[in-house]
Amino acid sequence: MRKTLPLSQLVEAIAEASSIRYNNLVYELQRKKKDVIVLSLGESFFDIPFYSFTDLDYVRGYHYSHSRGIFELREKISRFYEKQYGVSSDPNTEVLVTAGSKAVIYMALRTILCPDDEVIIFEPAWVSYTEQVRLSYAVPMMVPHYEGVADINKYVTERTKAVIINNPNNPSGKVYSKKELKQLYDFAKRRGLYILSDEAYSDFVDEEPFHSMAIFDKKKERVIVVNSLSKNMGMSGLRIGYVIANEKIINAILKLNQHIITCPATLVELYVIKYLDAILKKTFPQIKKLLSLRKEIGRYMDSIGLERLPGTGTFYFTVSIVPSKLSSEEFATRLLKEDHVATVPGLGYGKSLDSFLRVGIGTESPERIKKGLDAIRTLITKTS
């Protein structure tokens, strides 16, 4: 008889997403009525009206939808990607909508990876890529932040199966140039690799234009594009994400979706079909406003001597804490406890990021963001 009931070692080894752990510390302080400057959330607080649910077909909304997602929604997404980014797709066979892009990235990875396959991931890397690769029994191969697309050769082995690219990058804001993307695509083609391109922040660009990875791969031989409504539209709570890929991959993801998720909340699909265009009209100007705030904040960082990784997109900065002697976790914890400023320690985005913090500017006023940056600046000096 076994006394203990061991859990999956793989799951036990997963780090709780550090951004979430820090947010829980924030909630605790807030419950104690402390005024916390929150630069840690992965959200932007847009002002979006609430449209009526009354006109929606609620009976349909109460029941399962097609497990590729409702056709009209796939059609809208397909048209959007064509019009906005020049990527054409067949909504019948090459698009699948489900409950968030996180789920769809996981299913795409499960679809392309065999055990022990290696996946190249550029740091700073969104924390779930690494864990999702591990949950697929595959191996993440991290490229440190100071290396780029041109250095990828060093990280490829016989076992490499795919590259994940996050364009624009959360958290650096890096927008990949057309030249870099082409270079990566050519490399992947030469080596027979898939490219999973997470384009969740595709509209959060300003000076440098966004190019979808899929423009290089008209036949969708190796590029899998994932996107969502969470970031570009500021509606993370609706849990709608989607993937554009070739028919064979979509069919495989479809099978996984049928066995793991089924479909997004049908009611929410109906809502998005009806109001997507109206919502986009509201959010696009707010994205522009947020990007102009990003520039202002960048100038402010320059003025107080805060360095950061290069990037012009998204609503994040990856701020250096060098020459502080603290690790990113120690620094962020002290900053939160002493100064009531919440950020995310860089370590969660890769080992090469342990002297950085993620600073998000989507949820606070310019004045409060600057106050938070002052506190970072002071703590760096104090701990150097």
Place this chain on the structure above:
Amino acid sequence: MRKTLPLSQLVEAIAEASSIRYNNLVYELQRKKKDVIVLSLGESFFDIPFYSFTDLDYVRGYHYSHSRGIFELREKISRFYEKQYGVSSDPNTEVLVTAGSKAVIYMALRTILCPDDEVIIFEPAWVSYTEQVRLSYAVPMMVPHYEGVADINKYVTERTKAVIINNPNNPSGKVYSKKELKQLYDFAKRRGLYILSDEAYSDFVDEEPFHSMAIFDKKKERVIVVNSLSKNMGMSGLRIGYVIANEKIINAILKLNQHIITCPATLVELYVIKYLDAILKKTFPQIKKLLSLRKEIGRYMDSIGLERLPGTGTFYFTVSIVPSKLSSEEFATRLLKEDHVATVPGLGYGKSLDSFLRVGIGTESPERIKKGLDAIRTLITKTS
């Protein structure tokens, strides 16, 4: 250079859920304006009013919720399980709500299974159990329908880690007796096994009372209970499922949820928090009505000589096609094409079910259901 880009063999080997494949055939016939009697859906069409979204906190609804699910919803679920089934749980630590019970079963399996672990599954078995166990790199060990809890000993090996029980069973309608459940629990305790108890049809019982597996395991040492709003409340489209388990398991599932799903649609959580009680008042009488229809249909089957697996719960029957010479897939396909009656072939529920069909009575009138059964009866005779 690799020419081809091989997909995961595991995913390629997954059978598309056969119920879904048949439903697609149904859609095709319906597009051709054929009148199809649909006995294949895994849904009951309840009459549920549509409550107002206007009073909900939509700004909150547009954003992520806690990745355990909103606390008030966990509290409501915890109280419901206590009041309804005598299972107590701490909503802070022992309950997690996410986007459907399918996702939560998958994450629970990933949490408890290591590669090559074996999981005992009773046939007829919901098709996703088998595939989800395989996706966890573990091995499903199927118990044929003519064996029961008392025979489980034959299927246990050194590698057995868990048993999945679906109570009441989809598709037989079998409601496990307290004695059977106790026997299974004692066995699992003696052998150090987890029990995953899928109780999605817990309110769909009539003559035989439903008992939650969790009543035998006050400390939740080994019992993991999963349930949802899809079946009991006829609201599959809302995608809300939940798990009740010990704190350690919930914490592990939480990590998976953070990396795979995040949370259900927040707006839908708010809707359910506000209207759950009102909806239950509407659905409970309709469940009773459907169970009384189930009895009527059972008597009708007796009168035309259609045999079936024993069971009094759910809104399904597992109908025998013996002595037809056709396999269940051949039979169901011919029934659909010739008679325009849609059912689900038994094979999808296990190898021992290849001389059965799943017949669901949640979406058609008594007259049309009987017409469908007549067609089955006739085709059995014709193909014997």
